[in-house]
Amino acid sequence: xxxxKSGPASHVRKPARQSVSLRSLAEHLGLSQAAVSLVINRSxxxxxxxxxxxxxxxxxxxxxxxxxxxxxxxxxxxxxYTIGVVVPEISEGYAALVMSGIEDHLLEEGYFYFVVSHRHxxxxxxxxxxxxxxxxxxxxxxxxxxxxxxxQVPLVAVSGHRDVPGVTNIVLNHSxxxxxxxxxxxxxxxxxxxxxxxxxxxSDTAVRWDSVREAAEALGIQIKECLVVQLEGESSSPELxxxxxxxxxxxxxPFTGLFAxxxxxxxxxxxxxxxxxxxxxxxxxxxxxxxxxxxxFQNPALTTVRQPLREMGVIAxxxxxxxxxxxxxxxxxxxxxxxxxxxxxxxxxxxxxxxxDA
Amino acid sequence: xxxxKSGPASHVRKPARQSVSLRSLAEHLGLSQAAVSLVINRSxxxxxxxxxxxxxxxxxxxxxxxxxxxxxxxxxxxxxYTIGVVVPEISEGYAALVMSGIEDHLLEEGYFYFVVSHRHxxxxxxxxxxxxxxxxxxxxxxxxxxxxxxxQVPLVAVSGHRDVPGVTNIVLNHSxxxxxxxxxxxxxxxxxxxxxxxxxxxSDTAVRWDSVREAAEALGIQIKECLVVQLEGESSSPELxxxxxxxxxxxxxPFTGLFAxxxxxxxxxxxxxxxxxxxxxxxxxxxxxxxxxxxxFQNPALTTVRQPLREMGVIAxxxxxxxxxxxxxxxxxxxxxxxxxxxxxxxxxxxxxxxxDA
DNA sequence: ATAGCATACTAAACCGATTTAGCGCATACT
DNA sequence: AGTATGCGCTAAATCGGTTTAGTATGCTAT
Numbered sequence: 179x180x181x182x183k184s185g186p187a188s189h190v191r192k193p194a195r196q197s198v199s200l201r202s203l204a205e206h207l208g209l210s211q212a213a214v215s216l217v218i219n220r221s222x223x224x225x226x227x228x229x230x231x232x233x234x235x236x237x238x239x240x241x242x243x244x245x246x247x248x249x250x251x252x253x254x255x256x257x258x259y260t261i262g263v264v265v266p267e268i269s270e271g272y273a274a275l276v277m278s279g280i281e282d283h284l285l286e287e288g289y290f291y292f293v294v295s296h297r298h299x300x301x302x303x304x305x306x307x308x309x310x311x312x313x314x315x316x317x318x319x320x321x322x323x324x325x326x327x328x329x330q331v332p333l334v335a336v337s338g339h340r341d342v343p344g345v346t347n348i349v350l351n352h353s354x355x356x357x358x359x360x361x362x363x364x365x366x367x368x369x370x371x372x373x374x375x376x377x378x379x380x381s382d383t384a385v386r387w388d389s390v391r392e393a394a395e396a397l398g399i400q401i402k403e404c405l406v407v408q409l410e411g412e413s414s415s416p417e418l419x420x421x422x423x424x425x426x427x428x429x430x431x432p433f434t435g436l437f438a439x440x441x442x443x444x445x446x447x448x449x450x451x452x453x454x455x456x457x458x459x460x461x462x463x464x465x466x467x468x469x470x471x472x473x474x475f476q477n478p479a480l481t482t483v484r485q486p487l488r489e490m491g492v493i494a495x496x497x498x499x500x501x502x503x504x505x506x507x508x509x510x511x512x513x514x515x516x517x518x519x520x521x522x523x524x525x526x527x528x529x530x531x532x533x534x535d536a
Numbered sequence: 537x538x539x540x541k542s543g544p545a546s547h548v549r550k551p552a553r554q555s556v557s558l559r560s561l562a563e564h565l566g567l568s569q570a571a572v573s574l575v576i577n578r579s580x581x582x583x584x585x586x587x588x589x590x591x592x593x594x595x596x597x598x599x600x601x602x603x604x605x606x607x608x609x610x611x612x613x614x615x616x617y618t619i620g621v622v623v624p625e626i627s628e629g630y631a632a633l634v635m636s637g638i639e640d641h642l643l644e645e646g647y648f649y650f651v652v653s654h655r656h657x658x659x660x661x662x663x664x665x666x667x668x669x670x671x672x673x674x675x676x677x678x679x680x681x682x683x684x685x686x687x688q689v690p691l692v693a694v695s696g697h698r699d700v701p702g703v704t705n706i707v708l709n710h711s712x713x714x715x716x717x718x719x720x721x722x723x724x725x726x727x728x729x730x731x732x733x734x735x736x737x738x739s740d741t742a743v744r745w746d747s748v749r750e751a752a753e754a755l756g757i758q759i760k761e762c763l764v765v766q767l768e769g770e771s772s773s774p775e776l777x778x779x780x781x782x783x784x785x786x787x788x789x790p791f792t793g794l795f796a797x798x799x800x801x802x803x804x805x806x807x808x809x810x811x812x813x814x815x816x817x818x819x820x821x822x823x824x825x826x827x828x829x830x831x832x833f834q835n836p837a838l839t840t841v842r843q844p845l846r847e848m849g850v851i852a853x854x855x856x857x858x859x860x861x862x863x864x865x866x867x868x869x870x871x872x873x874x875x876x877x878x879x880x881x882x883x884x885x886x887x888x889x890x891x892x893d894a
Numbered sequence: 895a896t897a898g899c900a901t902a903c904t905a906a907a908c909c910g911a912t913t914t915a916g917c918g919c920a921t922a923c924t
Numbered sequence: 925a926g927t928a929t930g931c932g933c934t935a936a937a938t939c940g941g942t943t944t945a946g947t948a949t950g951c952t953a954t
Contacts (some may be wrong), residue, residue, distance in 0.1 A: 197688075200941055215942060223943080226901055248671045250940035253909045258607065268636040269829075278626040281653055290671060292648045295639055313606045313648060330555075361909045390644045412539045445833045452835070471627075475774045475803045477810070477835040558911060568934045572911060581913080584931055608910035611939045 198242045207238050217474075218246070252314060253342025260291045261498060262310035264303075267295045269414045271442060272487065275319050276336055279491020287499055289316075296323065298379055298412050302329070317498045324381055324530040332501035332510070334494045338381040343471070345491040346497050347513045348490050352382075355483045355518040356389035357396070359437050359465045362520055364397050367532025368435035368463060372405040372426050374419060374440040374447065377412075383439070386467075390437070404429045409443055423450035434462055434529045441466035441473045441482055448476070448525065463526035478524035486516055554598045565596050572597075577602070588780070610672060617647045619856060620668035622661075623679040625653045627772045629800060629828040631843065634679050634694055637849020645857055648676075654681065656737055656770050660687070665780035675856045682739055690859035690868070692852045696739040704855050705871045706848050710740075713841045713876040717795050717823045720839070720878055722755050725890025726793035726821060730763040730784050732777060732805065734797040735770075741797070744825075748795070762787045767801055777801025781808035792820055792887045799824035799831045799840055806834070806883065819883035836882035844874055 196209035201303070202212040209231075216224040224232065238244075252258040253384050263280060265273040277293070307318060307329050317332040318325075320402045332343045340347075363371060373390065373451035394401050398415060398435055407422040419438060423446065436451075438444035444466030448458050456462050458478060466473055469484035493514060501510050557722075562569040571815075574582040575593045582590065592636070610616040621638060623631040623718075636649070642649055650668060656658035665676060665687050675690040682697050691703045721729060731748060734741035752759050765780040777796060783802065784791070794809075796802035802824030805817050814820050816836060824831055827842035850873060859868050 201940095211941075212905080212943075213903060216903095219942080221943085226903075228902070231902080245666065245670045247611075247940050249607055249616065250909085251942075253605075253607045253911090254610055254911070254940085254942045268632055268639060274626055274632045277651075278653070281651070285652060290650045292651070293635075293651055294643060294648070295636070295641070308603065312603045407821075415829065443571075445830070448835070449833065471773065472803075472830045476833075478805070489692065529600060557909095568936080569911080570913075573934060575935095577912080579913085586931085586932070608939090611941090612910080612912045614939070686937080699924075841901050 198244045200244070200246065203239060203242060203244050206242065207235060209235070210497060214348030218244075230446060241513065258314040258316055259386050260313070260324075261289055261317045261319065261502075262313075262315040263291050263319045263321065264306055264310075264323050265295050266323060267297055267414060268293065271414065272340075272440070273321055273474075275470065275487035276491040276494070278491075278493045280319060281491075282488075283373070283492045283495035283499075287397060289493075289499070291315075310398075316502045319494050319498055322381055325409075329520070332498055333499070334498045336490050337492050340381075341512075346501065347515060348494050348497070349384075349385075349515055350386050350485050351515050351517050352389040352492075353392060355467070355485075356386065356393035358518060358520040359467075359483050360390070360393045360397055362401065362436070362526065363398065363435040363465065366463060366526060367529035368431040369399065369529070370405070371401070371435040371437060372401060372431075372433040374403065374405070374422055374426075374436070374438040374443050375406060375408040375520040377409045380439075381411075386439070402431060404431045405433055414442055414451065416442050416446030416472065420450045421446070423447040424454075427451070427454045427456075435526075436462055436464045438464065438466050439481055441468045443468045443485045444480055444482070444525075445472075445476055445524045448478075459525050459527040461530060465526060468488050469521055473521075474523065476525070481523045481526040482521050484519045484521045486518075490516055548718075548736075556602045558602070558604065559690050561596060561600055561602050564600065565593060567593070605887050614673040616674055618671070618673050619647055619649045619675045619677065619860075620665070620671075620673040621649050621651045621677045621679065622653065622664055622681050624681060624807040625655055625772060626651065629772065629830075630798070631679055631827060632884075633828065633845035634849040634852070637846040637851075638677060638853045639849075640846075641850045641857075645853075647857065648683075649673075649677075665721035674860045677852050677856055679686045680739055688860050690856055691858070692856045694848050694852050696795070698739075704859065704869050706852050706855070707743075707871060707873055708740075708843050708848075709873050710743050711745040711750065713825070713843075714744065714751040715876040716876060717825075717841050718751045718757065718816045719739060720749070720880065720884065721793040721795070721821060721823065722757065724793075724821060724884060725887035727757065727887070728763070728789075729793040729795060730789075730791040731765070732760065732780055732794070732796040732801050733764060733766040735767045737770075738797075744797070761788060762789045763791055769796060772800055774804030774807065777804025778808045779804070782812075785809070785812045785814075788870075793884075794820055794822045796822065796824050799826045799828045799838055802838055802840070803830075803834060806836075806838075817883050817885040820886060821887070823884060827879055832881065833880075834883070839881045839884040840879050844876075848851040848874055849888055 186449060200211050200214060204214045207214065213227060214235055217227060217232050218239060227410060246373060261284065267273060294306045296306060303323060307325055318329060320335045320338055321335060322338045334348065336347050336348045339345050361475065375387055380413055391401065405426065407425050409418045409422060411418055419442065436447055438447055444464050451458055451462050458464055466480045466482035469482045473480040473482050505522060544805060556573060562572045565572065571585060571591055575585060576597060577589045607751050624632060652664045654664060661681060665683055668676060669689060673689060676698055678691060678693045680696045692706065693703050694706045695708060697703050732743055749759060763784065765783050767776045767780060769776055777800065794805055796805055803820050808824055809816055809820050816822055824838045824840035827840045831838040831840050855872065
């Protein structure tokens with residue numbers, strides 16, 4: 179249970195009182211706490227305090243190395259300058275990239291953030307937003323995670339939520355993403371295509387699959403049921419893609435193109451294909467999704483549909499801070515759509531025999 | 537400047553007062569705040585309060601969905617149950633693995649943590665520990681980051697610090713790590729070896745290099761200056777390893793084994809070798825370092841010296857919490873050594889011609 | 895002379911909890 | 925009768941700041 183223990187361990191140590199408090203600083207100066215506080219915060223109310231006194235106060239603060247306690251300040255001001263970030267896991271790949279975008283913007287603006295990962299355990303998904311709000315976060319960013327209720331602060335979701343009032347969704351243009359991948363493969367002459375769907379619990383799975391079907395239809399490609407597999411399990415290792423690709427191969431149904439749910443599974447797929455004696459890309463072209471850092475350094479380098487993950491993190495942070503500082507009933511965006519792009523690398527090429535066919 | 541703006545934006549919204557406070561709950565019950573607090577926290581002092589009243593209090597708390605404000609609690613108790621984690625960057629690979637270990641243990645124990653990344657900018661390395669302490673963190677974990685001063689709370693460093701009083705270092709047994717790699721290569725018959733050293737700023741660079749030299753000497757291997765290159769630049773992309781390996785190849789000096797500073801650079805190295813027409817592992821065996829998740833899914837799968845990064849994160853968190861709850865002047869470990877292991881995969885094999893030679 | 899005003903501050907409330915000392919009453923004991 | 929003990933609570937201090945209302949003083953204007 180992730181809950182502060184009321185009486186932890188044997189020795190609860192009383193940490194040394196903060197060395198220099200506002201009170202001690204004020205006493206040192208022979209002034210009131212109020213005066214010191216006003217000056218230090220450059221409050222407009224300090225305008226009647228003469229420059230000389232202000233200088234003395236600031237100098238003393240510097241010399242004694244005074245640093246106001248943020249806990250106290252937050253309590254009084256009802257502003258914590260803190261937000262909560264909820265991710266499925268702190269993985270290589272997806273979450274790390276989004277987080278680095280979030281961090282960039284937040285820290286620049288003077289906010290700090292808590293990170294929690296729920297590893298798809300539903301009791302944690304319920305509990306964490308509450309725990310974070312107890313810690314006075316001013317807003318939440320959910321990465322690929324859907325909350326059902328209990329969120330009273332502004333919430334921005336990076337791919338995950340649907341139409342819940344109060345949340346701003348940052349979503350990829352999935353139609354375009356699917357079209358990019360399938361157009362690329364068809365242009366290369368591929369007709370027999372296999373697909374790896376995402377796990378049931380991943381919020382992108384359904385939308386993405388719908389988009390794939392639409393794009394396929396638009397391009398006149400028929401999707402064969404036996405060439406569709408679905409990732410299972412919570413790990414984020416290529417192992418999952420490896421497993422389902424074996425299934426795909428076992429079906430005996432021929433295919434020359436493979437569109438994976440993400441780069442991680444594409445990497446596993448490549449391995450399985452190779453073990454089965456299929457060369458990538460000569461025999462099978464593989465397209466991944468996300469463009470995580472290591473996609474470019476696979477062998478062969480992975481062709482993939484790029485999600486601007488870092489930017490999505492930045493946008494999430496920006497939007498959240500805007501919502502936090504906006505007046506209570508101000509309108510806010512329900513959805514922000516970001517565009518994918520196709521990154522063509524070495525894992526795709528013309529379909530076997532297609533140059534003759536054409 | 538990462539510093540809270542005193543008057544941010546135009547509309548500073550006064551967030552809705554916390555819906556139900558201790559005060560309102562107590563009023564609702566017609567009891568004092570003290571009584572309610574004692575019962576809710578299961579304080580021993582509540583023993584004189586009859587069960588019936590306790591039940592009423594707890595029931596009301598549940599019904600009104602009372603959740604104590606942690607800010608207020610922390611201020612009063614001088615315990616924030618919060619720690620700060622400082623990393624060079626929120627990358628795929630190293631930091632992500634360590635962080636996931638840290639998170640695992642911390643959240644289990646009811647602690648939350650702030651993450652900050654400094655991207656090797658020295659003013660941030662100085663500023664962040666102070667900023668975190670202003671936010672009342674009870675301890676710090678520094679990942680591959682050396683603080684010079686200003687840390688007044690327990691500090692645990694995961695590879696990075698040296699001999700500073702007050703810090704617990706979690707360090708890899710570098711001698712053993714170097715020995716593992718070089719013994720493996722020599723057993724495979726390699727004599728001509730190239731090395732990629734870490735960046736100047738990486739705290740592991742120096743120790744690791746010393747260990748490599750010692751191990752080489754012990755094995756009777758001569759290290760040629762022209763076969764030693766050093767990573768440069770702050771990015772954590774394989775690009776860096778790619779660049780320096782080109783230099784290595786340009787020197788014209790022959791080599792059949794390559795020991796890289798980390799997996800990321802090893803991946804770049806493989807790419808450079810392959811572009812130069814050298815097959816891996818047939819012509820050159822490559823050993824990486826770290827065993828990041830994607831190492832296993834490279835092609836060829838990377839042989840590497842594994843650092844137990846996740847475990848190091850767990851140990852760091854455990855040690856830190858122990859130090860936090862220990863009495864003020866209790867002794868604490870200065871150094872905790874963790875053991876590397878060699879993970880043999882497909883990027884190393886017997887040296888060209890060595891089977892005939894033997 | 896005195897109202898009016900600016901200057902240079904301070905007192906005290908407040909944020910939302912925790913925690914110590916102690917009060918009033920009933921019962922038990924000496 | 926007087927004192928001790930236990931019960932069932934409460935008052936009030938406290939954590940370390942922020943912020944509003946106000947006070948004392950001196951000066952100017954009428």
